[in-house]
Amino acid sequence: MSDPKTAAARFLASLDASRRTEAPYRHWLLEDVLPVDMCGAVAALPLAPPQIADTLGRRETHNSTRLFFGVEEQARYPVCAALARALQSPEVTGRLEQVCGVALGGSSLRIEYCLDTDGFWLEPHTDIGAKFFTMLIYLNASPADEEWGTDVYAAPDEYAGTAPFYPNAGLIFVPGKDTWHGFRKRRITGVRRSLIVNYVTPDWRARHELAFPQTPVA
Numbered sequence: 316m317s318d319p320k321t322a323a324a325r326f327l328a329s330l331d332a333s334r335r336t337e338a339p340y341r342h343w344l345l346e347d348v349l350p351v352d353m354c355g356a357v358a359a360l361p362l363a364p365p366q367i368a369d370t371l372g373r374r375e376t377h378n379s380t381r382l383f384f385g386v387e388e389q390a391r392y393p394v395c396a397a398l399a400r401a402l403q404s405p406e407v408t409g410r411l412e413q414v415c416g417v418a419l420g421g422s423s424l425r426i427e428y429c430l431d432t433d434g435f436w437l438e439p440h441t442d443i444g445a446k447f448f449t450m451l452i453y454l455n456a457s458p459a460d461e462e463w464g465t466d467v468y469a470a471p472d473e474y475a476g477t478a479p480f481y482p483n484a485g486l487i488f489v490p491g492k493d494t495w496h497g498f499r500k501r502r503i504t505g506v507r508r509s510l511i512v513n514y515v516t517p518d519w520r521a522r523h524e525l526a527f528p529q530t531p532v533a
Contacts, residue, residue, distance in 0.1 A: 317350035322401035325350045327410055329485070339469035340493045343415070344478065345485035348452050349398070354483050356394035357428065357510070358454050364430035364506050383524040384426040399426060399526035402512060408532050411448065417489045420533065422447050422514040424526040431507040437498040439471045442490035445516045449494075450487045453480050454508040463507045468495035 317325070326348060333343040362382055382388075389396035401407060408419045442449050457463035457480050464480035478486040488494050514532060515525075522528040 317353045317397060319397050319400035319404065322350055322353055322397055323404050323407050326401065326407060330410060330414055330487075333414075333487070339467060339473075339475045339495075340488065340491065342467070342486060342488040342494075345487065346483070348483050348485040351483065353394060353398065354454055357398070358508055360392055360394070360428070362428065362430065364432050381524075382428040382430070384428065384526055385523050386526075386528065387523075389526070395426075399424060402426070403527055403530075403532065405533055408514075415448065415487065415489050417448050417514075419447060419514045421517055421531045423517060423519055423528065423531055425513045425515050425519070425524050426526055427511040427513075427524070429507070429509045429511060431498075431503060431509070432505075433503045435498065435503060435507070436500040437496075439466075439468045439495045439497040441492060441494045441496075442488075442513075443492060443494070444490075445519060446490050446513045447516070448487075448512075448514045449490055450485060450510075450512040451478070452483070452485045452510040452512065454482060454510065455506070456481055457507070458504050461502055461504060463503065466497050466499050468497065471495055474499070 329345045329348045333345045335341065335343050384395040384399050389399055403424050411417065412419055451465055453464070462477055462480065464478040465486055466477050467475045469475045517531055519525060
């Protein structure tokens with residue numbers, strides 16, 4: 316399995332080659348975000364999709380079933396620790412600040428592992444507030460007749476497009492008042508696997524969700 320330095324180098328190469336788009340708001344599309352073996356190791360984690368009812372359009376509806384690469388998970392699974400150390404590294408956070416124009420000093424890294432099944436949906440929202448940065452990394456392929464990418468909106472009721480969803484692709488944006496995104500109700504055959512990476516404010520209350528709750532980004 317890839318070590319943190321290899322993972323950081325792979326991510327930086329992906330970020331440097333990313334495609335920046337200005338409409339409907341500034342965002343970046345990435346390819347080959349993580350080392351292939353790291354993606355495989357995450358997908359192979361012995362974690363079952365949570366059995367949930369309707370999300371009501373919000374992940375926090377079922378907070379107790381959400382999966383994070385926190386301190387305990389990193390101790391249990393080496394791939395979680397390697398990814399967290401890579402994304403916490405000064406090389407990665409410094410380059411993100413330069414490329415995305417965001418200040419991350421003093422923030423905390425939060426990595427969520429999402430295992431979405433049929434019935435999952437998200438209403439359009441912006442991530443504004445406690446999140447300084449949002450990145451989604453897609454880990455598997457959707458069936459040929461299904462599209463599982465994140466939906467992008469120009470306004471809460473104005474769909475603008477869907478991010479490409481294929482293994483090891485990614486989407487980055489800096490949360491703002493116009494960064495509307497979600498996931499329209501549609502069929503999910505199997506499991507939609509993805510990672511959500513945020514850098515959040517120092518006073519984030521759910522400390523167990525943080526990769527390094529005692530160590531903010533330098």
